[in-house]
Amino acid sequence: MCSGGFAKCLGITLLPLSIICVLCNILLFFPGGNSVDSANITEEVWYFGGILGSGVLMIFPALVFLGLKNNDCCGCCGNESCGRRFAMLSSILFAAVGVMGSGYSVVISAVSINHGPKCILADETWGTPFSNGDYLSDKNSWSKCSGPDGVVSWHLVLFSLLLVMGLIQMALCAVQVVNGLLGALCGDCSCCGGSDGAV
Numbered sequence: 209m210c211s212g213g214f215a216k217c218l219g220i221t222l223l224p225l226s227i228i229c230v231l232c233n234i235l236l237f238f239p240g241g242n243s244v245d246s247a248n249i250t251e252e253v254w255y256f257g258g259i260l261g262s263g264v265l266m267i268f269p270a271l272v273f274l275g276l277k278n279n280d281c282c283g284c285c286g287n288e289s290c291g292r293r294f295a296m297l298s299s300i301l302f303a304a305v306g307v308m309g310s311g312y313s314v315v316i317s318a319v320s321i322n323h324g325p326k327c328i329l330a331d332e333t334w335g336t337p338f339s340n341g342d343y344l345s346d347k348n349s350w351s352k353c354s355g356p357d358g359v360v361s362w363h364l365v366l367f368s369l370l371l372v373m374g375l376i377q378m379a380l381c382a383v384q385v386v387n388g389l390l391g392a393l394c395g396d397c398s399c400c401g402g403s404d405g406a407v
Contacts, residue, residue, distance in 0.1 A: 211296055211391030212276045218380050218387075219273030222306070225373050226266040229313065232366045232373075233258025239325060239363065240356035248334045250326045250363065257316030258370045262377055265309025269302040269381060276391075296391030299384060306381035310374040317371035325363035327353035 236253040238244070276295055324338030329352065337352040343360065350360045 211387050211394075214387055215273040215276040215296075215299060215384060215391075218384050219270045219276075222266055222270035222273065222377060222380055225377055226263050226270060229258040229262035229266070229370055229373050229377075230264075231258075232369050233263070236363070236366050239327070240359040241362065242356040244356065248326060250320060250323075250336075252316050252320035252323065252367075255316045257313035257374075261309040261311075261313035261316065262370065262374050265312075266306055266377055269299075269306035269384070272299055272302040273384060294392075296388045300388040300392075303381040303384040303388060306384075307378050310377035310381065313370055314374035314378065317367045317374060320367045321364065321371065325353065325359050327359045328355035330354060 233253070233256060235241075236258075237249055239249065276299055321344075322341045324336055324341075324343050326334055326336050329335050329337055332354075338349070343349045343352075344364075353359050
């Protein structure tokens with residue numbers, strides 16, 4: 209598969225992942241599926257790792273990757289492959305933006321999983337009873353949260369999804385960096401009606 213076509217496949221994969229990340233982040237504003245006061249929402253949710261990092265910032269590289277397949281590359285500086293090579297090279301910059309965005313989401317998710325959720329404690333106050341991920345290996349400790357119902361599993365599942373999808377996005381953007389370099393150096397076989405991109 210040529211570099212432009214491969215980049216389009218990466219873009220097609222990144223778009224639904226970014227949408228899912230945005231949805232996960234939105235759901236985290238409703239601990240255990242309940243509407244609560246904004247002061248009682250886990251702090252890391254407000255960093256918008258899924259909405260900004262793996263969501264909005266991922267839309268730009270995804271759209272650029274999708275457009276590489278149909279890029280009009282002919283006639284740049286009198287060289288048929290010049291435009292395509294430049295487009296593939298510029299896609300590396302957008303891939304780097306994607307890596308930074310998904311990396312941000314991964315860091316926020318990992319920190320939040322480690323800290324645990326904010327929940328109602330036995331004394332009916334809100335707090336974070338867990339630290340350093342101690343609840344991950346001890347499900348019995350989840351009883352420290354008396355509410356909202358299912359808040360610990362809600363927090364853990366959604367942030368874990370953000371973590372995994374962020375890692376996948378990072379990997380796909382890293383692959384596009386390599387693909388973009390190859391496309392810039394070797395040209396794209398789909399350029400200008402089947403040209404191999406040779407100078």
